[in-house]
Amino acid sequence: MESLDELLAKAEAAHGHMCAGQILGVRMSLLGLNRLGISDPRGADRKRLVVYVEIDRCATDAIGMVTGCRLGKRTLKFRDWGKMAATFVDLESGRGVRVVALENSRELAQQLYPHIESKSAQQMAAYRALTDDQLFREQDVRVSVDPSELPGFKGERFLCPVCGEGVNFGRWIEADGRRLCLSCAQPETRYWTPE
Ligand SMILES: [Zn+2]
Ligand SMILES: [Zn+2]
Numbered sequence: 001m002e003s004l005d006e007l008l009a010k011a012e013a014a015h016g017h018m019c020a021g022q023i024l025g026v027r028m029s030l031l032g033l034n035r036l037g038i039s040d041p042r043g044a045d046r047k048r049l050v051v052y053v054e055i056d057r058c059a060t061d062a063i064g065m066v067t068g069c070r071l072g073k074r075t076l077k078f079r080d081w082g083k084m085a086a087t088f089v090d091l092e093s094g095r096g097v098r099v100v101a102l103e104n105s106r107e108l109a110q111q112l113y114p115h116i117e118s119k120s121a122q123q124m125a126a127y128r129a130l131t132d133d134q135l136f137r138e139q140d141v142r143v144s145v146d147p148s149e150l151p152g153f154k155g156e157r158f159l160c161p162v163c164g165e166g167v168n169f170g171r172w173i174e175a176d177g178r179r180l181c182l183s184c185a186q187p188e189t190r191y192w193t194p195e
Pocket of ligand 2: 161163164180181182183184
């Protein structure tokens with residue numbers, strides 16, 4: 001595995017700037033991968049890993065970069081829970097580890113580096129220096145990933161009879177004896193309204 005500094009340089013380039021989230025995300029990933037014994041997530045081990053992220057913030061980009069897991073590869077799963085947490089799943093062993101960033105890390109940053117004025121510089125310094133135990137809580141978990149959620153799954157494609165749009169991966173609902181896409185079956189869940 002590359003060093004923290006090497007990974008941070010790559011994370012910065014991919015994300016567009018260096019920030020506390022990059023450091024947190026890279027360190028969360030290193031911890032998770034280390035626990036699973038995965039050392040080459042973007043190379044030899046790339047088919048072993050799926051990651052669930054629970055927040056869409058800066059750290060999420062770093063997690064995607066280090067692990068190589070991406071939405072477009074179906075290996076990065078987003079659960080919109082607003083928590084600075086991620087679960088790393090080894091598909092080979094079925095083992096998972098959920099890593100949560102601890103709430104008190106900001107206070108620790110302040111205690112450690114009171115002389116640094118900028119909060120973000122303070123956090124960046126601390127997130128490099130603090131131990132995994134100081135930064136994170138980790139938990140062994142089991143995650144059953146359905147085969148239909150994995151890369152390479154070839155499911156039936158279906159055309160919604162109402163909107164005429166194509167739908168993959170079984171994302172439809174049986175309503176009134178017919179299959180509808182989620183948007184037509186549950187219009188109240190639409191994130192858009194027509195103009
Ligand atoms: Zn950022
Ligand atoms: Zn439809």
